[in-house]
Amino acid sequence: xxQMQTQELISALADGQLRGDAFARGVELAASDPAARDxxxxxxxxxxxxxxxxxxxxxxxxxxxxxRLQRRLQEEQPGMPRAPAVEAAAAPVHEEAAxxxxxxxxxxxxxxxxxxxxxxxxxxxxxxxxKPVSPELAKAPAGTVLSPGERGVMIRSPxxxxxxxxxxQLGGASALQMSSGLVRNAxxxxxxx
Amino acid sequence: xxxxxxxxxxxxxxxxxxxxxxxRIERLIGRMVRDVDLVEDIAQETFIRxxxxxxxxxxxxQFYTWLYRIAVNTAKKALVxxxxxxxxxxxxxxxxxxxxxxxxxVENELTSAETPETVLAAKEIAATVNSAMEALPDELRQAVxxxxxxxxxxxxxxxxxxxxxxxxxxxxxxxxxxxxxxVKPMLENxxxxxx
Numbered sequence: 100x101x102q103m104q105t106q107e108l109i110s111a112l113a114d115g116q117l118r119g120d121a122f123a124r125g126v127e128l129a130a131s132d133p134a135a136r137d138x139x140x141x142x143x144x145x146x147x148x149x150x151x152x153x154x155x156x157x158x159x160x161x162x163x164x165x166x167r168l169q170r171r172l173q174e175e176q177p178g179m180p181r182a183p184a185v186e187a188a189a190a191p192v193h194e195e196a197a198x199x200x201x202x203x204x205x206x207x208x209x210x211x212x213x214x215x216x217x218x219x220x221x222x223x224x225x226x227x228x229x230k231p232v233s234p235e236l237a238k239a240p241a242g243t244v245l246s247p248g249e250r251g252v253m254i255r256s257p258x259x260x261x262x263x264x265x266x267x268q269l270g271g272a273s274a275l276q277m278s279s280g281l282v283r284n285a286x287x288x289x290x291x292x
Numbered sequence: 293x294x295x296x297x298x299x300x301x302x303x304x305x306x307x308x309x310x311x312x313x314x315x316r317i318e319r320l321i322g323r324m325v326r327d328v329d330l331v332e333d334i335a336q337e338t339f340i341r342x343x344x345x346x347x348x349x350x351x352x353x354q355f356y357t358w359l360y361r362i363a364v365n366t367a368k369k370a371l372v373x374x375x376x377x378x379x380x381x382x383x384x385x386x387x388x389x390x391x392x393x394x395x396x397x398v399e400n401e402l403t404s405a406e407t408p409e410t411v412l413a414a415k416e417i418a419a420t421v422n423s424a425m426e427a428l429p430d431e432l433r434q435a436v437x438x439x440x441x442x443x444x445x446x447x448x449x450x451x452x453x454x455x456x457x458x459x460x461x462x463x464x465x466x467x468x469x470x471x472x473x474x475v476k477p478m479l480e481n482x483x484x485x486x487x
Binding site for chain 2: 106107110111113114115116117118122126127129130131136138139140141142143144145146147148149150152153154155156159161164165167168169171172175
């Protein structure tokens with residue numbers, strides 16, 4: 100067997116007649132040596148044509164077909180060593196998202212999300228003070244005195260008193276010439292009545 | 293042996309199997325599908341599926357018989373998928389009923405891969421191989437015929453021809469080389485070397 104030249108080794112390999120080291124050597128040659136691979140293809144073509152003339156032409160070139168299949172098999176088993184060209188073609192391409200440039204928007208959105216979550220948690224946990232749910236009515240400003248009178252509670256505010264003192268000639272019934280109870284309740288004379 | 297090597301993880305062995313059976317598998321698929329690109333795609337898928345399932349191959353049947361069934365199933369599945377695609381024209385498809393025997397197609401009918409040029413090239417290659425066979429010395433022609441046509445092993449051929457196994461191996465090799473010398477120039481002239 101050792102004396103067999105390369106092509107004869109491939110011929111015997113094509114017939115399945117090699118064993119042991121000779122078989123391993125034949126496979127290695129047919130897979131790596133272009134001339135040996137060419138012989139492998141041609142010998143099988145001759146056999147196919149002798150059995151059926153219609154097999155003389157295939158649908159695609161064997162080398163192209165095999166290269167395509169190799170790429171797919173490499174995808175099946177990522178651990179397999181790849182040819183440089185295949186590796187370059189299969190290298191992952193980092194594609195930027197459309198909003199990658201606007202990083203600040205991501206920060207803003209993040210803070211907004213955190214704030215929203217914090218607000219919800221705060222209200223759920225009970226951090227908000229216990230207050231009556233009823234709506235809060237208008238408050239009298241500071242310094243306001245509520246003085247009870249025969250016509251009800253009168254609002255006495257220092258600012259209002261000063262304003263009415265400065266414009267007392269306009270206030271009261273003499274100025275309005277008509278009954279205006281509500282206004283008179285807040286007139287300067289009100290406190291003396 | 294090649295199958296065993298492939299199952300053991302030898303990718304080179306599987307590549308040799310692919311090169312050995314590609315033509316036959318494409319021919320088989322070409323009888324079911326008209327589109328030439330689809331034939332190659334289905335052939336690719338066939339070898340991928342076979343590779344995935346190699347560990348399940350028990351060796352009870354011949355490897356090609358097993359591969360043949362995978363190819364037929366892959367082609368049928370592809371045809372079913374194509375029929376669901378409204379964009380696929382009828383001419384892309386060929387009869388693919390379950391009860392149809394794919395191997396019973398008319399011999400002279402063009403398959404997807406065949407154009408008048410490829411048919412002519414195939415006929416020329418076949419004629420060249422046959423004429424080269426006729427030109428061989430008797431002992432070489434008999435040896436290669438017993439091997440390729442009758443499928444005998446080297447031991448059986450040695451018994452028939454009453455010569456050592458080494459002589460059988462040498463005669464078959466010389467016969468192949470003589471035929472190859474006539475055929476190779478034609479193959480190299482083929483556009484894209486589709487052979």
